[in-house]
Amino acid sequence: MSELLQQAPSLGNTLWFILAAVVLLVILLGFVTYAIYFERKVIGWMQLRIGPNRVGPLGLLQTVADVTKLLIKEDTRPKNADRALFTLAPILAYAPAFGVLAVMPFTESIQFADLGIGLLYYIALSGITVLGVITAGWASNNKYSLIGGLRSAAQMISYEVPLVMSVVGVVLLTGSMNLREIVEAQRDLWNIIPQFLGFAVFIIAAQAELNRTPFDLPEAESELVSGYHVEYSGFRFAMFMLAEYVYMFGMATLITVLFLGGWLPIIPALDFIPGIVWFVLKFSAYVFLQFWLRATMPRMRADTLMSFAWKVLLPVALVNILLTAVIVSYQQGMF
Amino acid sequence: MDIYTNNYVIVAIFLILGVLLPVATVSIVGPLLRPKKPTAEKQTTYESGNIPVGDSWVRFNVKYYIFALMFVIFDVETLFLYPWAVAYKELGLFALVEMAIFITLLVVGLIYAWRKKVLEWN
Known part of the structure; x- marks a missing residue:
């Protein structure tokens, strides 16, 4: 990929880029299929159940069957819904979740776009997902959807502030927003150690951004049926689920790159193991953490949700920025 | 290029x-x-099996607007923090003091919102 990036833009190269993006899309769909399978399986084991085990050997085809069912299911649209926005919402939710992957470096050689502002691109684009959610909630003209959509929007924008602020510490240490340079700067020490506060804020805020336990209020099935996508059925509904898991893929990649040293080995002596193996290991550890949290944590109360973001996470993120700035000046010998 | x-x-x-x-x-x-095969029943809005009462495009809690406003303020602040963080090592001590003042001003805003109890949800 990196040689192609250096060459003059041409139609042939563009076709290669398209092919590479399609390959990533296929890998992504595979990831989503088996992330859902393992989520159900792991939670099953943690709760002393077996989990899906009927469709295919060990239940491996369970998600495939579920998706096929959604694909051949009738697509109903309520008469009172806003037609245009109802159609637009799944696209708005899905497109940015996939678009953010364009800047992700997976290893030294496996990378798509190498933007100087990679991190900013991720943050800007991932903000659009909120629009998809609130559009879906509003367009359905359903009371559950509206409450779910608004709750979700309020939660996502509230947690986005500490999320983007916790990353400023990493940018301070690296002096760059290019994700590849951020990984390279972690050769001696992964950012999780000097940026521990930032990491803690990021990982909590990421849960809320992903609408996952303990912040899954927008989908609180016990009170809101299923939140903003009550009225969605068939493949439109599948798009929301897909967006959620693609976003999880993006977030796992971002955490690996920002805090866990990307494709770098845990100690330099283990350099002979290819970078992609290290990347997948760290990535899977984060994805597993998601499943683990879902099996253990209860849902947060709606009235404590907002104040937690503004009264705890935001001040901690600000303190982290100032502390990091002081430490960086000290290292630079400014005092 | x-x-x-x-x-x-x-x-x-x-x-x-x-x-x-x-x-x-x-x-x-x-x-x-x-x-x-659309039928009239299928196309009604779901409301736990009852016939839907009224419209859902109604006025909603003003709290959501306040959080949206807070979000705009602090997100724009973060946008200012990013270029500062990228150039920090070259800018030196002056940038640190300036940014400390900038963050303090925003923290004052946060404390104001806190005291006015807009961060509460009830």
Whole structure:
């Protein structure tokens, strides 16, 4: 990929880029299929159940069957819904979740776009997902959807502030927003150690951004049926689920790159193991953490949700920025 | 310059693919596979099996607007923090003091909102 990036833009190269993006899309769909399978399986084991085990050997085809069912299911649209926005919402939710992957470096050689502002691109684009959610909630003209959509929007924008602020510490240490340079700067020490506060804020805020336990209020099935996508059925509904898991893929990649040293080995002596193996290991550890949290944590109360973001996470993120700035000046010998 | 163009070609490809997948599956492949037998009952809005009461496009809690405003303020602040963080090592001590003042001003705003109890949810 990196040689192609250096060459003059041409139609042939563009076709290669398209092919590479399609390959990533296929890998992504595979990831989503088996992330859902393992989520159900792991939670099953943690709760002393077996989990899906009927469709295919060990239940491996369970998600495939579920998706096929959604694909051949009738697509109903309520008469009172806003037609245009109802159609637009799944696209708005899905497109940015996939678009953010364009800047992700997976290893030294496996990378798509190498933007100087990679991190900013991720943050800007991932903000659009909120629009998809609130559009879906509003367009359905359903009371559950509206409450779910608004709750979700309020939660996502509230947690986005500490999320983007916790990353400023990493940018301070690296002096760059290019994700590849951020990984390279972690050769001696992964950012999780000097940026521990930032990491803690990021990982909590990421849960809320992903609408996952303990912040899954927008989908609180016990009170809101299923939140903003009550009225969605068939493949439109599948798009929301897909967006959620693609976003999880993006977030796992971002955490690996920002805090866990990307494709770098845990100690330099283990350099002979290819970078992609290290990347997948760290990535899977984060994805597993998601499943683990879902099996253990209860849902947060709606009235404590907002104040937690503004009264705890935001001040901690600000303190982290100032502390990091002081430490960086000290290292630079400014005092 | 080439690398710059190439980067944004890739970004454009990703965004187009991102729009194309939902459009293709829902509007092109979907109709070939799924049945379409709309009835009046199917198309009513779901409200736990009851006949829906009134419209859902109503006025909602003003709290949401306040959080949206807070979000705008602090998100714009973060946008200012990013270029500062990138150039920090070159800017030296002056940048640190300046940013400390900037953050303090915003913290005063946060404390004000805190005291006015807009961060509470009830």
